[in-house]
Amino acid sequence: MAVEEFTGKSFDGLSIFYRRWTPSGKIKGVINHVHGLGEHSGRYIHVAEAFNKEGYVFNTMDLRGHGKSEGV
Numbered sequence: 601m602a603v604e605e606f607t608g609k610s611f612d613g614l615s616i617f618y619r620r621w622t623p624s625g626k627i628k629g630v631i632n633h634v635h636g637l638g639e640h641s642g643r644y645i646h647v648a649e650a651f652n653k654e655g656y657v658f659n660t661m662d663l664r665g666h667g668k669s670e671g672v
Contacts (some may be wrong), residue, residue: 601621601622601623601649602621602622603619604618604619604620605617605618605619606618606620607668610664610671614664614669615670616662616670617641617661617662617667617668617669618641618659618660618661618662619641619642619648619660619661620658620659620660621649621651621652621658622657623652623653623655623656623657627657628654628656629655629657630657631651631657631658632659632660633648633659633660634660635660635663635666639666639667640662640666640667641660641661641667642667644658644660648660
């Protein structure tokens, strides 16, 4: 399993934080996750690990104003 953390820019220039868990071996599919209000991507590490064990890539991000992303 490989874990990547990176940032990108929103349309208005804010820094948005992303995480991706990629399983080793054959990939069955990709899951793109959006967290709830007042949460952040770090709360879903156990979910990402469970999907990785089953062969799925798990992508998530911190919405603006949450976790490590900028904004309000």
